[in-house]
Amino acid sequence: MTILSSLKPKKVLFIATRQIGDVLVTTPLISKARELWPDAQFHFLGYRGKLDMLKGNPDISEIIETSDRPDFAQYLSLFNRLFQRYDLAIVTQPSDRAYLYGLVSAFRRVGVLGGHPQGKDSGNTKIEKQNAWKKFISMHNVTVDYFSQHVIAEKLRLLEVFYQNPSDLFKEAISVTPPEGEPLTPLIAGHLNQPYAVLHPGPLTAYKRWPLAYWQQLIEWLVQQGLQVILSASPAKQDLQLNRDILSLLHEQTRNSVIDTAGQLSIPQAGTLLRGAKIYIGIDTSITHLAAACNIPTIALFGATPPSNFGPWPNGFIGEQPYQLRARSQTVGNVTILQGPGECVPCRKAGCEDRADSNSECLDLLEPSQVITAVELALKKQ
Template structure:
């Protein structure tokens, strides 16, 4: 037993801080669930960047969702400071007993310090100043000799304070909401797909060195369509991503249904929840598909699949990860080979192992 475990009956309010990208924030959702499960009397809040709020909003364990808008800096010095002060005041007025800081972001640590919670926990990081050490009552190490999934790394913060999550509690949670469900129903009905099975493909990532070759993706779509499957394509409302969709569509024998640039993150979740299968790369939409319990075929190149692969819990097997066996250098974590923005481990990844993974999941 931990000698410094936190008495859960003394936690009235807790704050979870996750200041990262969309997928990272979604992977923190089990922390909210576990906290609420083990301290059902407590109010659980979260602090995220405004653009990632949809990843946690409507979470059943969430009491309040606080946001940092990175556009505050464009308002001018006075308005920026005013916005920051309002946020800090709102957080301090909640009188948190526990703060869980899930990154090494100095801003989150500074907020923790200013909120003066009785207990605060974060990952153990060397080289930090005295104020950082004073901000946290508990720190936890990360394994130096093993690759650990990000979900489990997040939950290690709770293990450090005496909370042991069960396998069932470690699931991702994402709630699309009624408005998103209704919009997706309308789009599918207009496309003649409402109630019909389809395969959802999201080929792009905000980092294009994580993406597969458009030519091979088009060949995969051709095979799926030849087998009688309907394919639905999505992409972010980004010029480069939509250009990638156009390039893929130009290489297919029959254009796939495309909702590229038309969906919010909640709507993307509502769509992929209805798909028979999701195919994509290391990206937020891949994590969203896993959260919606849709089987996933994920193509990984330079990023670590052990840390960032589709998560369905420690006992799950409803996903397939496809990587190159000819590149012992992966996962290197680089933005393309030698920083070239092109990852050879993905550029040369053949169609057959991807097709095999798709067939495996379709057969289940």
């Protein structure tokens, strides 16, 4: 690897053309790049509707939104806007489209390369062919490791080519920058009348779900402890319905202590809600990462996803890897990750049947008592 510590780009484009959580995990990379290049302009390119995690970020001077399914005219307009405007493009996703944007926009590029999800030899030749042109146009690449390398470390390693000693990247505290908050709506703020816990039951895919009856037991226990319960949800129909299904299981007295935000909160408003919470409990999703970034006690329920790759980052951690691949319970900083039993955990498949609508036995066997114990321990530390 050639060290390019003398390079001082004036304009840098960060590219994260994926989901909301993928945008949030680029913020430590942005912060570290700012230390390297204090006078550079930083712009960020991502998908429309996925960039709220950057609201108020002090290091980003311009946000460029694009459609996740652009037509020819949209491509042409974006290319004209980007063409060779930047000294450096930092491509944080391994997709062909992200690399194409990097190629169009900048004189130099560094980027993430895809790997085989299961770490098997089969399919590697195909992946190498897919990666060949990306390596050719890049001055430095980092390959995804879905089991051993944390996604935060993966992004930070994109900068190692600019360090005389790349290990220096991980010798100081690393933190995720949450978005600037926005005021809560009166309908929600007016009902917050006691200490509260925020719960986020709804994932994008069914195989990350925790059973409804378990959420019921957890909520009833939290209310017995004197906490209000705030149910968070995205505006997606399945998330809204999931919250309604949970509420339907609760006794009326318990239900009176539960507020369903019903997908009404923006990401910055969710940040405001989280900052005021006593504790957060949620599944493997972007809001769980946001909760951890807001520095509140965060309980994350993990099934198929390796926490060593995508566990919520504990702010202030020093080093490349906060988590073990497998542990029924592990706490680092303000984050506790819980996993269910099974030698196959984490498999990184789409549930037991390897499809989006599958169940995950490891989450079915992650009992409420284990979650309640973790909540008790986290609350005692406050």
